[in-house]
Amino acid sequence: GEDVEQSLFLSVREGDSSVINCTYTDSSSTxxxxxKQEPGAGLQLLTYIFSxxxxxxxxxxxxxxxxxxxxxxxxIADTQTGDSAIxxxxxxxxxxxxxxxxxxxxLSIRP
Amino acid sequence: GAGVSQSPSNxxxxxxxxxxxxxxxxxxxTALYWYRQSLGQGLEFLIYFQGNSAPDKSGLPSDRFSAExxxxxxxxxxxxxxxxxxxxxxxxxxxxxxxxxxxPLHFGNGTRLxxx
Numbered sequence: 001g002e003d004v005e006q007s008l009f010l011s012v013r014e015g016d017s018s019v020i021n022c023t024y025t026d027s028s029s030t031x032x033x034x035x036k037q038e039p040g041a042g043l044q045l046l047t048y049i050f051s052x053x054x055x056x057x058x059x060x061x062x063x064x065x066x067x068x069x070x071x072x073x074x075x076i077a078d079t080q081t082g083d084s085a086i087x088x089x090x091x092x093x094x095x096x097x098x099x100x101x102x103x104x105x106x107l108s109i110r111p
Numbered sequence: 112g113a114g115v116s117q118s119p120s121n122x123x124x125x126x127x128x129x130x131x132x133x134x135x136x137x138x139x140x141t142a143l144y145w146y147r148q149s150l151g152q153g154l155e156f157l158i159y160f161q162g163n164s165a166p167d168k169s170g171l172p173s174d175r176f177s178a179e180x181x182x183x184x185x186x187x188x189x190x191x192x193x194x195x196x197x198x199x200x201x202x203x204x205x206x207x208x209x210x211x212x213x214x215p216l217h218f219g220n221g222t223r224l225x226x227x
Contacts, residue, residue: 006153033215042115042202042218043154088154097142098167099216103153 004102006089011108018076020105022089025070029091032065034074037086037104046074046087081109113137115219117203123225124193132188132222136205143186144206144216145178149199157201160186193226200224 003025012018024032030051035043049056049063049072056063062075076083086104093100116135124130136143145157156170160180171177175194180186190197200223204216 004153035216035218040220042220043204043216044218045215048215090154097161098156098159098169099144100156101146101154 004089004091004100006087006102006105008103009106009108011110012079014079014081014109014111016079018074018079018083018107020074020076020087020089020107022072022074022102023070024072024089024091024100026091026093027067027070029093031092032063032072033088033090033092033099034061034063035088035090035101037088039085043088076107079107079109083107084109115203115205115217117201117219117222119222120220121223121225123227126195126226127192129189129191130193130224132190132201132203132224134186134188134203134205134219136184136186136203137207137217138184140205140207140217141183142206142214143180144204145186145188146202146204147172147199148202148221154202157188190224193224195226198224198226 006022033048034046036046037043047058060077064073086106088104089102090099118133143160146154158168158178162183163180175191178188200221202221204218206216207214
């Protein structure tokens with residue numbers, strides 16, 4: 001079946017690293033994405049990774065993909081208050097262009 | 112340029128009434144997606160369009176829900192005989208090329224629907 005799972009909440013101290021985890025079910029996924037949703041706003045693409053890659057780094061963001069375990073993670077280095085948001089993991093299936101989203105992880109930053 | 116525009120931004124309706132939600136995608140984007148976000152829930156896929164056709168309608172919750180797209184541009188999501196469980200934020204997104212991972216979804220700010 002189609003399922004993308006994430007933990008609902010994460011709290012980190014300002015300046016620490018945040019790691020948001022995601023598991024998915026479709027082994028034929030082609031692309032996996034991380035989106036960010038700030039309060040009252042739509043979703044914005046943060047980064048994506050192609051399924052034949054293990055890692056992608058973009059400034060403070062590092063995406064790790066374990067295809068064997070169908071596990072995706074997003075690491076945010078030096079977390080700032082502006083990083084407070086809901087982070088969604090999403091996958092695109094190879095058999096179709098449907099993109100399925102997880103439930104989102106709410107990241108809160110404490111001083 | 113302009114992003115994805117959705118209207119209205121907020122809609123309050125009485126149970127049993129019909130509602131129409133509108134999405135104006137980014138000009139030239141061929142793919143258009145509708146999602147529903149309920150309070151505390153993730154994004155629930157509803158339907159997507161490639162041009163004016165909808166290859167996948169599997170996410171529409173019931174036959175009270177329908178969507179169309181005309182001229183490869185504007186899309187309308189219609190909910191007939193609304194129920195309280197239809198209350199949610201309805202998000203529209205568009206993409207320049209279907210099936211291309213590096214053509215991300217661009218989301219609108221959504222329509223918040225409240226059924227009383």
